[in-house]
Amino acid sequence: MKNLIPIIICIILLAFISDTPKIQQFSLSIFAWSSYSTDLNLDGYNDIAVGHKTAWERTNQTVSFLYGNGNDFAPDTNYLNFCGYQDAIFAIKVNNDAYPDIICQHSDLSGNMAQRYIRVIYNQSGVFDLDSILDINLNTSEIVNYYTHGDINGDGWQDIVIASNNGYFWGVLFNDTQGSFLEPEYHFTDGYITMPGCGDINNDDKDEIFVPTTGKTLLFGYINGLVLFDTISTPFGIPFFCDFDNDFDNDIVCYDRQYPLGIVMHFYENINNDSLFYNQRRDIILNHYGNQVEIADLNNDNLPDLILD
Ligand SMILES: [Ca+2]
Numbered sequence: 029m030k031n032l033i034p035i036i037i038c039i040i041l042l043a044f045i046s047d048t049p050k051i052q053q054f055s056l057s058i059f060a061w062s063s064y065s066t067d068l069n070l071d072g073y074n075d076i077a078v079g080h081k082t083a084w085e086r087t088n089q090t091v092s093f094l095y096g097n098g099n100d101f102a103p104d105t106n107y108l109n110f111c112g113y114q115d116a117i118f119a120i121k122v123n124n125d126a127y128p129d130i131i132c133q134h135s136d137l138s139g140n141m142a143q144r145y146i147r148v149i150y151n152q153s154g155v156f157d158l159d160s161i162l163d164i165n166l167n168t169s170e171i172v173n174y175y176t177h178g179d180i181n182g183d184g185w186q187d188i189v190i191a192s193n194n195g196y197f198w199g200v201l202f203n204d205t206q207g208s209f210l211e212p213e214y215h216f217t218d219g220y221i222t223m224p225g226c227g228d229i230n231n232d233d234k235d236e237i238f239v240p241t242t243g244k245t246l247l248f249g250y251i252n253g254l255v256l257f258d259t260i261s262t263p264f265g266i267p268f269f270c271d272f273d274n275d276f277d278n279d280i281v282c283y284d285r286q287y288p289l290g291i292v293m294h295f296y297e298n299i300n301n302d303s304l305f306y307n308q309r310r311d312i313i314l315n316h317y318g319n320q321v322e323i324a325d326l327n328n329d330n331l332p333d334l335i336l337d
């Protein structure tokens with residue numbers, strides 16, 4: 029059920045715009061694991077890319093598509109199949125055409141050691157196929173659980189941030205501005221890593237990287253290279269960047285799971301683009317473990333709302 033939720037959410041969001049709220053549900057192929065909504069074919073209507081879990085030599089769908097027409101979504105009969113667990117599929121512009129390209133994962137288990145890759149599936153004027161891909165070798169056999177994106181070095185191109193929970197490392201694949209990415213240098217931590225987040229906190233047009241690890245969160249920024257800006261030892265977790273106090277700077281809403289409380293939301297207020305203020309009394313305890321939390325402005329009042337499943 030977890031994996032149908034983002035699909036339903038995307039369609040509720042669109043429905044608010046039309047003033048006729050409705051929920052549409054679609055049956056997806058097996059092991060749907062993540063989704064991302066943007067206008068893939070640049071026809072003015074948002075579409076949805078779905079990432080599935082595909083084990084080695086399995087033939088199930090790995091990346092599938094639903095195309096929107098403003099009123100409805102039509103599941104596309106074309107899909108891509110390759111080995112990879114798509115925990116967090118997304119689309120960003122990788123090369124210099126206007127079309128967003130898909131970022132996902134690929135694993136090659138044909139040898140003695142698993143080879144892990146970030147796979148770029150180039151958008152060919154709204155068409156995706158395996159003849160136009162790029163695999164960036166992650167040079168590890170560890171499972172890379174998390175990947176997200178931000179413009180870390182402020183050159184206008186989105187970079188990819190990856191992290192391995194069990195491998196205790198994270199790294200950045202910088203866009204080389206030529207339609208490809210550089211292989212990552214890894215930074216090792218002394219604890220398990222959960223989902224990193226990227227957002228511009230100090231208003232320098234470069235996204236900082238928050239790396240939550242066991243017991244502390246590392247805050248990295250970019251000054252001629254990645255620099256440790258701060259270590260946060262107060263409760264953190266999976267971060268979202270939004271202006272929750274409506275003062276035109278990015279604040280952080282994050283959450284972790286605390287037994288026996290369930291999901292606990294933490295709020296870090298951005299003070300003058302210089303420091304993050306955390307007040308534990310603002311924590312919200314949801315008494316629910318849930319699968320997934322999302323932040324989005326559901327009712328178009330410029331204030332972020334919380335979606336929980
Ligand atoms: Ca479209």
Ligand SMILES: [Ca+2]
Pocket residue numbers: 178179180181182183184185186187202203
């Ligand atoms: Ca960049």
Ligand SMILES: [Ca+2]
Pocket residue numbers: 227228229230231232233234235236249
């Ligand atoms: Ca910044």
Ligand SMILES: [Ca+2]
Pocket residue numbers: 270271272273274275276277278279298
């Ligand atoms: Ca703010």
